[in-house]
Amino acid sequence: MTQQTMIDSRTDLRREQAFAAAIGPSCPTTPSYTEALVDPGGVFRTPAEVAEHPWFSHEEKRTVLLSWARDELVLEQVANRSLPELKPRSRIDAVIAALSRFDPGAASEYRAAVRSIRAQHPRRSSGGALKKLVKAKIIQREVSCITL
Template structure:
C-alpha cells in the first residue's frame, strides 16, 4: 500500500485515506475564475444543484463583470462591431440573487451601449 510522506515521527496515511479537494469546491473555484468555461449559460448557474445561493450570486457577479469588460472594450476599440455579449442573460440570472447589483450592471450596460451608438453615428457622419 502506498503512503503519503509526512513529518518524521508521525504515522503516514494511506493514499486511499488522503482527501482530495471536494469536486463541488473545485467547480466553484473554476466557475468563479472562468464561468463561461464551466457553464453554457447563466441559467445553468441558477439551476446548479450544489451551489448555495451566495455562491451562485458570486459566480454571476464575476460573470457580469467579465461581460461588462467585453462590452466596454469592444465599444471603445471597434464601435462598429456588434458584440455578442451574454451580459443581458447574466443580469437576468443575477437579478434572482441580487437585484440591486443586477440593476447597477444594467445601468452600466445601458450607458456603454449608449456611448457605442453615439460613436457609431459619429463615424457615419
C-alpha cells in the first residue's frame, strides 16, 4: 500500500468517524465509501442517492457510480445471453444518467456498451416468447415422463 493511499484511507476513516459522532447513536450511520464501492446497489436505493450523497467527494461519487455501472452492465449482459426473452431489471440507464454528471466520457462509453449488448439480443415487447418457451419446456418434460 502506498503512503498516499494510507493517508487517504485514514482521512476517509476520520471523516466517517466524525460524521457518526455528529449524528449520534440514535441515528443510523452513513454507508462507508468502501461499502458503497463493494455493493453500490445494496447500499443505495437509486443512483441519484449516490450523486446527492453529502459526505462523498466528487471523485468518490464518480468511482462508486463506475463500480455500479460495471455491475449493472455485467448483469444486463448475462441476462441477455442466458434468457433474452426476459427483461432484466437492470438499472444501468439510471446509473449512466447519474454518472454523466461526474464523468460524461465514461457515461458515453457505457451507453455504447449497453447499445451493443441490447443490439445482440433485442428484447421482445411482450411475454409471448417467454410463455412459448415455458410451455415447450413443460411439454418436453411431460413427454420425457411418458416415454420413461
